[in-house]
Amino acid sequence: MTANSKYKRLISARDYIADHYHAPFSLTEAAAHSFMSPFHFLRAFKANYGETPNEFLIRLRISKAKQMLITENASVSEICERVGYASLGSFSSLFLKQVGMAPTVYRRTLWQLSNEPFRYPIQAIPACYAYHFLRKPGD
Amino acid sequence: MITSIAHVTVYVLNQEEALDFYVNKLGFEVGEDMTVEGGFRWLTVNPKSQSQLQLVLAEPKEGPMFTKETASKIRSLIEDGAFGVGVFETDNCHKTYEELVAKGVEFIQPPTEQLYGVEALAVDNSGNWFSLVQRAK
Numbered sequence: 001m002t003a004n005s006k007y008k009r010l011i012s013a014r015d016y017i018a019d020h021y022h023a024p025f026s027l028t029e030a031a032a033h034s035f036m037s038p039f040h041f042l043r044a045f046k047a048n049y050g051e052t053p054n055e056f057l058i059r060l061r062i063s064k065a066k067q068m069l070i071t072e073n074a075s076v077s078e079i080c081e082r083v084g085y086a087s088l089g090s091f092s093s094l095f096l097k098q099v100g101m102a103p104t105v106y107r108r109t110l111w112q113l114s115n116e117p118f119r120y121p122i123q124a125i126p127a128c129y130a131y132h133f134l135r136k137p138g139d
Numbered sequence: 140m141i142t143s144i145a146h147v148t149v150y151v152l153n154q155e156e157a158l159d160f161y162v163n164k165l166g167f168e169v170g171e172d173m174t175v176e177g178g179f180r181w182l183t184v185n186p187k188s189q190s191q192l193q194l195v196l197a198e199p200k201e202g203p204m205f206t207k208e209t210a211s212k213i214r215s216l217i218e219d220g221a222f223g224v225g226v227f228e229t230d231n232c233h234k235t236y237e238e239l240v241a242k243g244v245e246f247i248q249p250p251t252e253q254l255y256g257v258e259a260l261a262v263d264n265s266g267n268w269f270s271l272v273q274r275a276k
Contacts, residue, residue, distance in 0.1 A: 119174050
């Protein structure tokens, strides 16, 4: 298998995981999209992307959840389900581990900082960009 | 000690069109896409195998740092091809070139042998130039 072909197979499996982020994860199913054994797929994925398929999925789910928490009014339980977690406890623990604060605290903190409903506060982006595009230092 | 580069700005004429180009033609993925208070859209993309370096797709608009005139000048410069995005690496320049041509990506130079590898030169749908390089081994 050429490097190019292997990379394409990995991308196909990675895209499959991303497209089904809200569904229960199966390593065997994901590996099937790369035409590799689960063991081979796991190793190749980690070597290529620097994270395991499960770590990639968690990152994606938390990223989606963060966006929903800020831009929507849905409850944390509903968001938890929509990003693929059956247990609110597991979701909250993972969120806390990844983001550094609980989902409710994350939402409350960012909503309090923003002057507009359902939009991210200026502090959510690097200051050099905020100052460049939104306001000058000291304003 | 600085350990890495996290974000690099690419000025584009239209974020939505640039997003289509970088995602649907080059095969990048969206890193972050969020609307910040004030209406500014923070939009980043990255190659799927490199999530640690984000390209910030930003439109030059009138604001704190740009007057209307400056923003307009920058837009003209982008359209004129005065800016280069940088170098994107591939493991097979000829093959990637063919794939991108089939997707409608405009190339200024086909794959050519250089001292540092095989390089093709393309342009994004705003007018930014970028190299596609297969490093010499």
